[in-house]
Amino acid sequence: MSSASLPVILLVPGAFGTPEGFDGLLPYLTEAGYATHPGSYPSCNPSDPAQVSSSEDIAFLRNKVLLPLLNDQGKDVVIIAHSYGGVVAGGAAKELAKETRTAQGQKASVIGLIYVAGNITLDGESLFTAVGGAYPPFIKVNTPSEGLAVIEPAMEILYNDCDRALEPELGKQMQPHALRAFETPATAPAWAESAFDGRRAYVRTLDDCCNPSSLQDIWLEKSKVEWQVVDFKTGHMPFVSQPKALAEQITKFIDGFIAK
Template structure:
C-alpha cells in the first residue's frame, strides 16, 4: 500500500465515539488519520437502521471521498448492521469506474453483527423485542432501549474504574434501529474480496464467539479473521492489541 488510508471507526449501540479515545491515538501513532463517529441512533428515538446507513454513507464517508481520500471502515457491534447497506458500491474500484473520487479500500468488523436487526434476522416484531430484552430495558412508548447496567455484560475484562466511567456515558438507543431489517449487504460485493476482515473476541458475552463464527460462516463470502482474547470491548480492555491487529489487517489487504 503506497500511502496509508484514513480510518473511520464506529462503535455500536448506546456508545458514543469517545469510548474509542484509547485506541484512536494508537492508530494515529501508526500513521493513520483516524476518525471516530457515533451512529445516529444513539440517544435518538425513531431512527431506523436505514437512517444510520444513510448517515454513514452520506455524512461520514462521502465528505472524505470528495477530498479523494481512501478509507478503511472499522465497525463494532451494532454498527456493522447499518454499515452493510451503507458500503454498497463505495469501494474505490467501483467509484473509480463511475468517475468518482476516493472510496473505501477495506472494511473491518470487530465482534460485529453481519445480519439485520442486531442479528435476529427476519422474525416477528414481538420475538425481536423479547430477544432485545437480553441487552437492556425496553420502553416501547419512547422507542428506546436502555442498556444493561451490570459491568460484566459489556466490560467483563475492563478495568473496573474505566468500566464504570464508560457505563456512565451510555445513552439509550433507538428501538426502531434494532427492529428494522436490512436487505442489502455491501460486504458481499466482489470489490471487497481480499480487503474484508473480521476480528473475533473470544470472551464476548453480548455476541458469543459461537454466534460470531456462525455469522462469518453464513455470510456467503470469505473473511480474513483474527482472534482477540477479550470481551465485547477490546477498545477499552486491550487497545494496543486491537490497534496492532487493525494495522496488521490493513497492511495485508489486497487493494
C-alpha cells in the same frame, strides 16, 4: 508510505455507544500514522426514537460522513465497525469499494472493512432477526423511556475483561438506543459484493458476553463470503481492554488492503 497517503480510519461505534468509546485506541493508531474520523448515526439517544430506523442510520453515515470523506476530501477510507455499527457501516459502504469506484473514474474509495464483533445482517434483515428474534435479558426494553433501551449491567456484559476501576467512566459512555434501529430492516450490505473480496476482516471476541462468539460464527457463516478472521480473547470492547494489540492488528489488516 507517508501518513498523508494512508487511508482515514472511520470509527463506527456499536449501539449504546458513541465514537468517544474508541478513545483508548486513538493514540496507537495516531502513532502508526493514521488519521481517524468519527462515524456516529442518529439512533443513539435520539430525541424521538419513533423517527429513526436502521436504514436511516445507514443513509446518514453514507451521505453525511462517508461520501464527504471520499468525494469532498478525496480520502481513501478503512471502516472499523463495532457490533451494531457493522449493520450501519455495511449498508453505508455499498458500491464504494476500490474496484467499483475506480471503474467509475473516482479516485477515493473504501479500501477495507474491519468488523470488531460486528453484527452481520443480510439485505432486508433486521438485527432483531439476526440475533434470533428475541432480546437477551440484559437489553432493558423501553428504558429509560418508551422506544429506548439500555444494557444492564453494562460492566458485566460489555466490559467483563476491563479494569473495574474504569466503571464510572465507562458507564458515562453508554447511551440509550432506539429499539427501531434493531427492529427495522437493513439495506443491502457492502461486504456481500465481490469487490470487497480480500477487503473484509473480522475480529472475533472469544469472551464476549454481548455478542457470543458462537453467534459471531453464525453471522460469518451465513454471509457466504470469505473474511480474514483473527481471534481476540477479550470481551465485547477490545478497544478498551486491549487497545494496543487491537491497533497493531488493525494496521496489519490495512497493510493487506493497501497491498491488494
